[in-house]
Every structure is written in structure tokens, then in C-alpha cells.
Amino acid sequence: MENLRVIKVKQSVLANNDARAAALREHLKEKNVFFINLMSSPGAGKTTLLVNLIAKLKKELRVGVIEADMDAVVDANTIAEKTGVKTIQLHTSGECHLDAKMTSEGIACLGEDGLDLVILENIGNLVCPAEFDTGATLNLVILSIPEGDDKPLKYPLMFTRGNAFVFTKMDTISVFDFDVEKVEERIRRLNPEAVFFPVSAKKDEGVDALADYLITLVKAYQKA
Amino acid sequence: MENLRVIKVKQSVLANNDARAAALREHLKEKNVFFINLMSSPGAGKTTLLVNLIAKLKKELRVGVIEADMDAVVDANTIAEKTGVKTIQLHTSGECHLDAKMTSEGIACLGEDGLDLVILENIGNLVCPAEFDTGATLNLVILSIPEGDDKPLKYPLMFTRGNAFVFTKMDTISVFDFDVEKVEERIRRLNPEAVFFPVSAKKDEGVDALADYLITLVKAYQKA
Numbered sequence: 001m002e003n004l005r006v007i008k009v010k011q012s013v014l015a016n017n018d019a020r021a022a023a024l025r026e027h028l029k030e031k032n033v034f035f036i037n038l039m040s041s042p043g044a045g046k047t048t049l050l051v052n053l054i055a056k057l058k059k060e061l062r063v064g065v066i067e068a069d070m071d072a073v074v075d076a077n078t079i080a081e082k083t084g085v086k087t088i089q090l091h092t093s094g095e096c097h098l099d100a101k102m103t104s105e106g107i108a109c110l111g112e113d114g115l116d117l118v119i120l121e122n123i124g125n126l127v128c129p130a131e132f133d134t135g136a137t138l139n140l141v142i143l144s145i146p147e148g149d150d151k152p153l154k155y156p157l158m159f160t161r162g163n164a165f166v167f168t169k170m171d172t173i174s175v176f177d178f179d180v181e182k183v184e185e186r187i188r189r190l191n192p193e194a195v196f197f198p199v200s201a202k203k204d205e206g207v208d209a210l211a212d213y214l215i216t217l218v219k220a221y222q223k224a
Numbered sequence: 225m226e227n228l229r230v231i232k233v234k235q236s237v238l239a240n241n242d243a244r245a246a247a248l249r250e251h252l253k254e255k256n257v258f259f260i261n262l263m264s265s266p267g268a269g270k271t272t273l274l275v276n277l278i279a280k281l282k283k284e285l286r287v288g289v290i291e292a293d294m295d296a297v298v299d300a301n302t303i304a305e306k307t308g309v310k311t312i313q314l315h316t317s318g319e320c321h322l323d324a325k326m327t328s329e330g331i332a333c334l335g336e337d338g339l340d341l342v343i344l345e346n347i348g349n350l351v352c353p354a355e356f357d358t359g360a361t362l363n364l365v366i367l368s369i370p371e372g373d374d375k376p377l378k379y380p381l382m383f384t385r386g387n388a389f390v391f392t393k394m395d396t397i398s399v400f401d402f403d404v405e406k407v408e409e410r411i412r413r414l415n416p417e418a419v420f421f422p423v424s425a426k427k428d429e430g431v432d433a434l435a436d437y438l439i440t441l442v443k444a445y446q447k448a
Contacts, residue, residue, distance in 0.1 A: 042265045042350045042379060043371025070351070072378045094381065096320060096351035124378070125351050126266045127294070127320035146370035146393065147267025154296045154348070155266060157318065169370065172399050 017132055021100035024107070024135030033112045034218040035120070037103075037136035039158065041151075042124030044144040045168040045201060047075045050121060052201040054083040056211035061116040061218055066090055066106040068098050068123050075121065086110060097128035100135045117218055126151065130158040137221060138214075144168045145178045152186040160190045164197065166210060171200040241356055245324035248331070248359030257336045258442040259344070261327075261360035263382065265375075266348030268368040269392040269425060271299045274345060276425040278307040280435035285340040285442055290314055290330040292322050292347050299345060310334060321352035324359045341442055350375065354382040361445065362438075368392045369400050373407040376414060384414045388421065390434060395424040 028035050040046050050065065057063050065087040067076035076089035090106045092098065098106075098120065107118060120136065122129045141162035143151055146169060152159040159165075165187060167180060180198060187194045197213070199206030252259050264270050274289065281287050289311040291300035300313035314330045316322065322330075322344065331342060344360065346353045365386035367375055370393060376383040383389075389411060391404060404422060411418050421437070423430035 041267060041348070041371075042375055043368075069378060071380060074374060074377055094351075094355070096349070123351065124265070125320070125349055127318075127347065127349050128352065131318070144267075144370065146368065146396070147265075150298060151266055153298055154293060156295060172370070172396065175396050175399055 014131070017099050017101070020104065021133035021135040024100055024104050025137065028107075028112065028135070028137070031112045032222050033115050034117045034138070034221050035107070035136045036117065036138050036140050036214070037120050037122055037129075037134045038140045038142065039122045039126075039129045039162070040124060040142035041126050041144070041147055044124070044142045044147065046121050046124070046142055047078055049142065049166065049168055049199065049201045049207070050079060050119065051082045052204060052207050053211055054079070054085055054119075056207060057117065057214060058083070058085060060215045062114060064110045064112075064115045064118045066103070066110055066118065066120045068092055068102075068106075068121060070094050070123065086115075092123060096123055096125050097132050098122055098134055099132045103134040116222065117214075126155040126158045130155070130161045138163050138217065140164050140166065142166045142168050143183070145170060145173050145176050148176070149178045149180075149183040149186070152183065152190060156190055159187050162191065162194065164195045164213070167196065167198040168201060170198045170205065171203050238355070241323050241325070244328065245357035245359040248324055248328050249361065252331075252336065252359070252361070255336045256446050257339050258341045258362070258445050259331075259360045260341065260362050260364050260438070261344050261346055261353075261358045262364045262366065263346045263350075263353045263386070264348060264366035265350050265368070265371055268348070268366045268371065270345050270348070270366055271302055273366065273390065273392055273423065273425045273431070274303060274343065275306045276428060276431050277435055277438075278303070278309055278343075280431060281341065281438060282307070282309060284439045286338060288334045288336075288339045288342045290327070290334060290342065290344045292316060292326075292330075292345060294318050294347065303345075310339075316347060320347055320349050321356050322346055322358055323356045327358040340446065341438075350379040350382045354379070354385045362387050362441065364388050364390065366390045366392050367407070369394060369397050369402045372400070373402045373404075373410070376407060376410040380414055383411050386415065386418065388419045388437070391420065391422040392425060394422045394429065395427050
């Protein structure tokens with residue numbers, strides 16, 4: 001009908017976001033900067049992991065961090081103080097995720113020159129961040145042991161979009177009912193290429209393997 | 225300017241939602257049904273708490289449950305099997321929260337006749353569900369010990385909108401760095417009327433106090 005216009009707002013916005021994300025990815029490749037989007041539930045241990053991980057990464061790579069929070073600056077302060085790497089805080093004014101536009105602004109503000117790797121700590125949320133391509137080279141997803149091994153069943157998009165998965169707080173596994181094999185199988189069913197890193201950032205267990213994996217990826221990307 | 229129209233989409237949608245929520249609340253008061261909106265992060269222990277809590281509530285109240293999930297039915301099956309109360313599953317097709325329209329449909333489908341209390345288990349998310357009034361009589365928010373005592377600083381809207389707060393997985397507090405007094409103080413700063421219930425659903429500690437509080441509230445509401 002000529003008098004009827006159907007406007008698919010969400011899809012149009014997402015298509016627009018996809019184009020921006022692709023442009024950002026291309027720009028970062030030209031600059032030879034690898035970009036990691038770190039996602040998880042609130043309280044899964046993103047910041048604690050980052051502090052430990054960055055200490056290892058910065059021996060080989062020049063790292064910058066973008067901390068996204070709705071309102072707070074606690075995490076950005078922790079990262080900046082404990083790692084000494086260049087860190088900026090993005091406030092989303094209540095938004096539940098970052099899109100490629102916000103991420104581009106964050107990277108422009110951080111400045112990509114002189115960096116090998118930018119890590120974005122996304123909003124703590126297993127739902128919305130999975131819907132928006134941020135332009136990242138790699139989606140790194142954390143699932144903490146206390147959250148339970150059923151999360152891939154309940155938040156399938158997040159576990160489909162992730163490239164690598166870190167199981168944090170492994171030091172508490174005796175206290176919780178969490179089956180690592182079962183969760184890996186559930187993720188692989190959604191996502192056959194997924195790779196897994198069980199870690200305890202607190203006890204510094206497993207973080208070396210994750211750091212080595214990321215350093216290898218970044219160096220291969222820079223040579224390609 | 226006459227040729228410029230400013231359309232506040234988000235506010236218009238939210239105002240519309242507020243009107244629907246108010247209408248639902250009025251309808252439920254006429255039916256004498258109390259309605260609890262249970263919110264938390266993924267994996268904070270909503271379902272485990274509910275199984276234990278409902279066993280106590282159903283001695284005094286006729287309870288119905290609405291389980292909201294993006295796609296899964298695992299929690300609804302658990303609740304229905306373990307508690308025997310009337311339970312329905314709402315699928316949100318990827319939506320990160322429930323609004324008053326979805327909730328009204330859920331309650332209509334559950335059927336409010338013959339019930340004293342309906343409990344909605346919202347999507348696991350500390351961000352979006354806080355933005356939408358579901359028409360609930362009480363917002364019950366869970367914060368689990370492993371998530372950390374800094375969450376009120378990072379998700380202030382959720383901790384402002386909650387009426388009562390349950391700290392779950394208290395049996396694991398020796399393993400985590402969580403200060404109950406500090407978190408209560410952080411919540412009270414946002415929300416002076418907040419009340420607190422530390423519980424371990426697994427060890428059945430503190431759940432009686434929460435059940436008594438809710439039974440007293442429902443009975444007072446029904447007499448008013």
C-alpha cells in the first residue's frame with residue numbers, strides 16, 4: 001500500500017551500527033591496533049582479571065583501556081592506579097551497552113597511536129552488549145563460577161557472540177555447583193570455535209595462559 | 225520553530241508504561257493480589273531463593289509465579305516441579321527487561337483469581353529492568369555475595385528502585401571480600417527506606433525472616 005510505511009527502527013539502527021563497527025575495525029587494522037571487547041555479568045570479576053592480565057600483557061604490548069560505566073569511576077581508578085596504563089572512563093548515562101559510535105568516540109579520546117591493544121570493559125550485562133558490534137577484533141566473555149553453569153542456556157546470544165571465554169573465580173569452585181566440562185559443552189553447541197580459559201585472578205592461576213593466547217593473537221594480527 | 229518537531233521517544237514510551245503500570249497496580253488491588261518483582265544479576269540465585277522461599281510462603285498464602293526468560297524454560301520447570309505452585313513462562317524474545325504490558329499479559333495468562341501473591345522473576349540484569357515499572361507492589365532485589373559490595377555504586381538506579389534487598393549466598397562470605405555493613409550504608413545513601421535480608425537459601429538461613437516479612441506485608445495490604 002502506498003499510504004503505508006513500515007519503519008523497522010531496531011533493524012535500521014543495528015544495520016547502521018554494523019556499518020560503523022566495520023569502519024572502526026578497518027581503521028584499527030590500518031593503525032595496527034587490536035581491540036578486545038570484554039563482557040560479563042555485573043560482579044563477574046572483569047576489573048580484577050584486567051589488573052592481573054594487563055600486568056602480563058604490558059611486558060610485550062602497549063595497552064590502553066576504556067572503562068564503560070553508567071555513572072561510576074571506581075573501576076577506571078583501579079585500573080589506572082594498579083596497572084599504570086592509559087585509561088579513560090566512558091559514562092553511558094544509564095545505557096545498558098556500548099555501540100560502535102560510543103566505542104569510536106572512546107578510542108578517539110584514548111588515542112590509538114602508540115598502542116598495540118585497546119581493551120574495552122563493557123557494561124556488566126549479559127543481555128544488551130551482545131546485541132551490538134562494537135568494532136572489536138575479539139569478544140572476550142567472562143563467566144564467573146558463582147553464576148552457575150546454566151548461563152549459556154539462558155543468555156545464548158552472549159555465548160554465541162563470544163570468541164574466547166574466561167571462567168573466573170576458579171578458586172571458589174569447591175563452594176559452588178559448577179561443572180566446567182558441562183559449561184564448555186553447552187557453549188560449544190552454540191559456538192563450535194569457542195576457546196576456554198579457567199582462571200583465578202586472585203591466586204594468579206591460569207592468567208599466564210590467557211595472556212600468552214592474547215599476545216600471540218595480537219602479534220599475528222599485526223603481521224597479517 | 226514551527227518546522228521543527230522534537231519527539232522524545234524514550235520518555236513517551238516510559239510515560240505510557242507508567243500509566244499501564246498504575247492501571248495494573250489498581251486492578252491487582254481490586255483483586256487483592258500482591259505482586260512482587262524480583263530482580264538481580266544473572267546467577268545471583270533468584271530461582272534457588274524462590275524454591276526455598278515459596279515453600280514457606282505457601283503455608284500462609286496462595287502463590288503464583290511468572291518466570292521471564294529470553295528463551296529458556298529451565299527456571300520455570302525448576303519452580304513448578306519443586307514448589308508445586310502455578311507457574312508460567314514468559315519469553316521476551318531477546319528483550320532485556322519486562323514492561324507493564326508484558327507483565328499484564330503474564331498475569332492475565334496466570335490468572336489472578338484465587339491467588340494472594342504473584343512473584344515475577346525478571347530477566348537477570350541489573351540495568352534495564354530498573355527502568356521499567358512493572359506494576360509491582362514491591363521491588364525485591366537480590367545481590368549475591370560473590371558479586372561484590374560495590375554494586376550500589378555502579379548500578380545506582382536498581383538500588384534506588386528496590387524496596388527490599390536480599391543478600392544471597394551468605395554461606396560463601398568467608399571466600400569473598402564483601403562487607404555487609406558497607407553495602408547497607410551504600411544502599412541507604414541512595415534509598416533511606418531500604419530493608420535488608422542476608423540469607424543462605426542453600427543452608428536455609430535467613431529465609432524465614434524474609435518469608436515472615438513478606439507474609440506480614442501481604443496480609444496488611446489485603447486488609448487495607
